[in-house]
């Protein structure tokens with residue numbers, strides 16, 4: 001169902017008969033919460049998230065598109081700062097979903113001169129959230145994009161959290177001049193700012209383990225995995241992050257950045273990205 005937000009930002013809520021629920025703002029088609037049937041919220045939202053046009057909401061699942069990271073466009077592109085349309089909601093046997101649509105506009109054409117449609121489906125299946133992200137080139141010229149679902153997962157405490165499943169993958173370390181290293185460990189642990197692009201890391205499951213359990217994250221079509229926590233210094237400079245809240249989340253992101261996705265006219269790309277507690 002569609003609600004008028006307390007901060008003027010309309011949002012959709014999804015519920016399942018088993019008691020799972022989700023809240024998705026039309027702004028950025030931004031998933032803000034996913035509560036499973038045991039009432040656990042898998043996603044972190046900053047207590048100081050700013051609800052202002054043009055500013056990305058801090059937490060949940062920001063959609064970074066058509067650019068991941070800094071570059072020609074503003075950081076992480078415009079999809080997360082655009083208002084999407086609610087296209088469809090469905091309640092089928094065991095699956096409750098909503099589909100959101102973003103099409104090109106005069107605004108987007110100023111920075112990205114192409115015709116496109118983004119179709120983003122958020123599904124609740126039991127105690128799993130699944131996302132299907134589809135990009136369609138609706139124009140007559142090819143275009144390239146990079147992007148990510150930049151998910152903030154709730155953790156009990158970042159310094160007792162480990163991310164597992166990326167051993168053996170090469171990562172670009174954004175905190176060490178983008179130098180490349182091979183992940184030697186079974187566990188990625190956090191003792192300072194960590195910001196790494198695991199190249200082709202999305203080829204298998206990733207587990208986020210903390211003192212309260214394990215979140216399993218699965219991918220299809222998405223290529224890379226970004227793992228990020230700002231730690232205390234960088235968090236100090238983030239005005240939209242509450243005091244000490246850097247300890248309460250880790251980003252494990254579905255990413256296409258190791259190479260661009262080129263879409264020919266009328267061609268589509270779609271990827272899925274799902275998570276649930278083990």
Ligand code: TA6
Nearest residue numbers: 056069075076174195226228251
């Ligand atoms: O996901 C990692 C990252 O690219 C970091 O480098 C950091 O900039 C983070 O995204 C947050 O970016 P944002 O523009 O949302 O503040």
